Amino acid sequence: MTEETVLGLLAEIPDGEGKEYTIKNDGEEVGLFVVRQGNAFYGYVNYCPHAGTPLNWEGNRFMTLDKKYILCATHGATFNIHDGVCISGPCVGDWLAPLNLRLDDGVLVLIHPE
Numbered sequence: 001m002t003e004e005t006v007l008g009l010l011a012e013i014p015d016g017e018g019k020e021y022t023i024k025n026d027g028e029e030v031g032l033f034v035v036r037q038g039n040a041f042y043g044y045v046n047y048c049p050h051a052g053t054p055l056n057w058e059g060n061r062f063m064t065l066d067k068k069y070i071l072c073a074t075h076g077a078t079f080n081i082h083d084g085v086c087i088s089g090p091c092v093g094d095w096l097a098p099l100n101l102r103l104d105d106g107v108l109v110l111i112h113p114e
Helices: none
Strands: 004-009 018-025 028-037 040-045 086-088 101-104 107-111
Touching (some): 004 018, 040 101, 040 107
Antiparallel strands (some): 004 107, 018 028, 028 040, 101 107
16 A cells, blocks of 8 residues: 655745755654645655755745755755756756656645665
């Protein structure tokens, strides 16, 4: 049986912004975030592949000022929203770990890997 976690309403994430979530996985807390672009949404583990730190400055601040990319607060690397690939900074070519998400009547649901 596939394990799932309800994260919250997509409508709670402002368009062009991200929202941070914390879940328990095997007894450990794991930081996640979801970025919304209109009706599309993209989720990743909140972990920079270069610095090993969370990407956000504080709270739900994940985006560049122009809202076109995800930004790592530690060293300024930028990542594509749609695939999590680093396109500038010290980790070019690396990528964020994607989440398997679905939308059920406006509610974001995380599907855990088996």
